[in-house]
């Protein structure tokens with residue numbers, strides 16, 4: 099999809115479809131919009147109230163060169179921000195695409211046309227455009243495609259053009275992540291994920307190193323290797339590095355660790371078959387870390403960033419680890435594996451110890467770690483855990499600016515009481531209560547004093563039902579937060 103920034107009167111726009119935003123009435127009066135007279139009739143009809151994502155489609159309105167005019171509700175003008183705009187742009191694109199429009203122009207009014215608004219519109223369009231339909235063989239010829247998406251602004255300034263290019267990189271990287279996540283586990287094994295990472299790194303000029311089973315044995319990554327035992331697919335620890343040309347003086351080195359379980363059967367503590375097919379998305383954290391690196395390679399932050407993705411398939415094969423097994427982690431701590439389905443924390447423990455050895459000064463991990471976070475926060479918020487308030491504040495600020503909803507969860511030492519093993523240093527599960535917190539507590543034991551934020555994305559990395567602005571399936575969360583965190587560091 100081509101993207102353009104235009105500054106033209108709306109009646110001069112020649113695209114298949116022109117999109118304008120219109121807000122809810124205030125004090126009974128329609129909020130003045132750019133689209134003039136039609137809007138008034140629309141409101142008077144009562145069919146359109148301007149509620150967020152309300153739509154009304156008009157064909158060949160008089161005086162316009164565009165073939166269609168799509169009015170999209172923006173909700174209350176006072177609460178309309180970039181998050182709402184991103185969704186509105188996505189919804190507009192999806193609706194018009196379904197109707198066969200190939201060229202779309204979205205108009206931003208004065209007051210809503212800063213760089214951040216241009217970014218949100220472009221991101222919304224690219225994210226809305228994405229469909230996880232790679233393996234559908236029907237109708238390829240009739241497949242609808244949008245060729246161009248333009249943002250129309252009252253007055254074009256260079257910062258908007260920059261914003262457009264930047265957001266395009268971010269959104270395409272987010273779709274790269276979504277492509278990886280939607281791959282089924284027979285087509286995306288740990289080895290294939292590693293190969294995709296290598297290829298991406300080569301294209302983007304990043305360093306990539308993949309540690310194989312032998313190397314991990316030498317190093318002593320017993321927790322990661324224990325999870326890999328039950329599968330005939332060999333594990334891989336993917337390391338992708340970005341080094342800034344002019345490093346920031348503080349010498350910050352951010353480690354992005356992403357859970358890369360290419361399929362989670364649960365292992366010997368096997369999961370019920372209902373919904374098990376969804377466990378192909380158990381590598382969404384890893385895919386987000388790789389997608390973030392893809393974007394950062396092009397956007398060039400001033401801090402060093404290393405992504406580490408432990409890629410493993412959790413299977414119940416004949417050599418699988420058993421409940422009760424005790425493994426020695428890279429840190430030297432021993433873990434009693436009480437439940438083989440709590441495998442994410444095992445692979446992350448070794449990856450985070452290794453990240454510290456590589457010199458990472460700050461760690462952020464993203465993981466589809468627990469069903470318990472879904473019980474706590476549903477599909478709306480990412481669960482955020484941290485041992486460091488300044489880093490937590492940076493992550494939450496980045497998330498807010500990017501419209502990725504996150505909720506800070508507790509991590510009091512009191513929760514550690516349930517992590518007691520009679521036979522090893524720590525068990526890999528607590529009891530059934532506060533499961534997302536005790537999982538984070540387990541990770542904290544391996545992070546030790548390094549500033550760290552853990553993002554539990556089990557409820558937010560996958561969309562159960564399509565939204566007007568997003569297809570069903572992988573969301574790419576929390577890629578935008580990770581990218582902005584690195585870009586804004588120290589700024």
Ligand code: BES
Nearest residue numbers: 380437439440466467468469470527556
């Ligand atoms: N990958 C799952 C968590 C998950 C659940 C992700 C639902 C996405 C949707 C994780 O490995 C897991 O199985 N966690 C267990 C932990 C339990 C055994 C302590 C869980 O949440 O049930």
Ligand code: MN
Nearest residue numbers: 362439440441
């Ligand atoms: Mn599991």
Ligand code: ZN
Nearest residue numbers: 359362380442
């Ligand atoms: Zn898992």
